[in-house]
Amino acid sequence: MNIEQVDIDLGVRSYPILIGPDLIDDESLLARHVQARNLLIVSNTTVAPLYLQRLQHSLGERRVGSVILPDGEQHKTLESMALIIDALIEQRLNRDAAVLALGGGVIGDMAGFAAACYQRGIDYVQVPTTLLAQVDSSVGGKTGVNHPQAKNMIGAFHQPRCVIADTRVLRSLAEREYRAGIAEIIKYGMIHDAALLDWLEQSAEALLAREDEAIMYAVRRSCEIKAAVVAIDEREQGLRAILNLGHTFGHAIETATGYGRWLHGEAVAAGMVIAADMSRRLGWLHEADCERLIRLLRRFGLPVDAPHIGAQRARDLMGLDKKVLDGRIRLVLLPQLGQAQVVSDYTSEALDASLRAYFDPAGERRI
Numbered sequence: 456m457n458i459e460q461v462d463i464d465l466g467v468r469s470y471p472i473l474i475g476p477d478l479i480d481d482e483s484l485l486a487r488h489v490q491a492r493n494l495l496i497v498s499n500t501t502v503a504p505l506y507l508q509r510l511q512h513s514l515g516e517r518r519v520g521s522v523i524l525p526d527g528e529q530h531k532t533l534e535s536m537a538l539i540i541d542a543l544i545e546q547r548l549n550r551d552a553a554v555l556a557l558g559g560g561v562i563g564d565m566a567g568f569a570a571a572c573y574q575r576g577i578d579y580v581q582v583p584t585t586l587l588a589q590v591d592s593s594v595g596g597k598t599g600v601n602h603p604q605a606k607n608m609i610g611a612f613h614q615p616r617c618v619i620a621d622t623r624v625l626r627s628l629a630e631r632e633y634r635a636g637i638a639e640i641i642k643y644g645m646i647h648d649a650a651l652l653d654w655l656e657q658s659a660e661a662l663l664a665r666e667d668e669a670i671m672y673a674v675r676r677s678c679e680i681k682a683a684v685v686a687i688d689e690r691e692q693g694l695r696a697i698l699n700l701g702h703t704f705g706h707a708i709e710t711a712t713g714y715g716r717w718l719h720g721e722a723v724a725a726g727m728v729i730a731a732d733m734s735r736r737l738g739w740l741h742e743a744d745c746e747r748l749i750r751l752l753r754r755f756g757l758p759v760d761a762p763h764i765g766a767q768r769a770r771d772l773m774g775l776d777k778k779v780l781d782g783r784i785r786l787v788l789l790p791q792l793g794q795a796q797v798v799s800d801y802t803s804e805a806l807d808a809s810l811r812a813y814f815d816p817a818g819e820r821r822i
């Protein structure tokens with residue numbers, strides 16, 4: 456099977472996203488794309504036993520150290536990030552060294568953030584090992600950690616030098632984690648590519664069976680969309696916020712339930728349903744469009760309802776969202792399927808109604 460390449464065009468910070476089977480064993484590809492002679496691989500207690508040795512072997516004659524972090528969203532903290540910095544210092548790595556993130560989005564976000572901070576910024580490479588990380592988190596340079604009161608609250612924009620997405624490593628991923636990654640693919644369809652929604656409907660079986668071709672298409676198309684958006688608006692001054700569809704609601708769910716009980720992709724799935732519901736209340740999406748989203752999410756075993764954390768609690772948590780401007784929560788809403796808009800002038804009745812419907816136990820019926 457061929458290697459696909461998607462380029463992200465950011466001037467001097469441009470980089471390739473390489474997608475294909477068994478890339479972590481491809482010594483010549485790694486030699487071409489990972490230039491640093493001194494590397495610190497950041498991984499976790501689940502991924503390292505599966506893939507660290509293989510990757511180290513393929514990296515050839517360099518100085519390669521590693522740091523293995525505890526696994527889980529609850530460990531996406533400043534404390535874990537400090538362990539990476541400790542390892543960089545212990546291994547006496549300098550500005551010519553690079554960090555290599557081997558893991559899912561949690562590892563990628565933390566390793567990237569450590570690279571952004573260490574000696575005011577060193578290179579890093581993403582080797583994403585979850586579907587979610589391959590279609591989304593390894594691309595675009597958002598790095599960071601959670602705060603107990605708000606998701607991804609501490610971080611930096613720092614682009615990787617390269618993304619190496621080995622699609623075969625997805626075979627060992629737990630079913631729930633794999634499905635959570637599909638939520639972000641559905642997101643790309645919802646915000647930018649209605650044809651991707653058609654493809655997801657037609658290819659659900661193949662994608663769930665983890666067929667190579669289906670995975671290659673899903674990863675490539677998602678990366679193309681994300682790369683195009685990030686190339687226009689690297690630091691989320693405007694357009695990039697559409698990549699946040701469902702996230703303002705979803706992050707409230709993740710924070711309120713304690714990081715890790717709801718997977719990020721699951722919270723995004725529920726959040727997209729709420730965003731669709733609100734879009735319908737504003738006269739944008741048709742009921743049939745909302746029902747289509749729900750059917751698609753259900754097809755992939757993703758949640759279409761939110762936990763009852765209370766509308767007021769949800770609103771409070773959403774007030775800490777990074778898109779808040781002049782005290783107003785900006786939301787990504789859907790004028791139609793395949794098109795998203797960042798909206799601040801929605802009616803508070805529409806938001807209240809959607810929050811009550813999904814977050815209050817006795818919320819009136821919605822879609």
Ligand SMILES: NC(=O)c1ccc[n+]([C@@H]2O[C@H](COP(=O)([O-])OP(=O)(O)OC[C@H]3O[C@@H](n4cnc5c(N)ncnc54)[C@H](O)[C@@H]3O)[C@@H](O)[C@H]2O)c1
Binds near residue numbers: 558559560592596607
């Ligand atoms: N920076 C961004 O643009 C961006 C985008 C989307 C999500 N995120 C962040 O990404 C995180 C979610 O990422 P995730 O869904 O990858 O979760 P994750 O990193 O927690 O990985 C999920 C689980 O799968 C395990 N795992 C990883 N690869 C495996 C493999 N190949 N085989 C077996 N097990 C494997 C992990 O150890 C973990 O237990 C969240 O913190 C979210 O905020 C960031």
Ligand SMILES: O=C(O)C(=O)C[C@@H](O)[C@H](O)[C@H](O)COP(=O)(O)O
Binds near residue numbers: 591594606691699
């Ligand atoms: O890359 C982006 O921009 C995104 O919004 C992608 C999201 O899927 C991702 O979860 C991101 O980490 C959310 O960013 P945040 O700024 O809302 O924390």
Ligand SMILES: [Zn+2]
Binds near residue numbers: 639
């Ligand atoms: Zn996300």
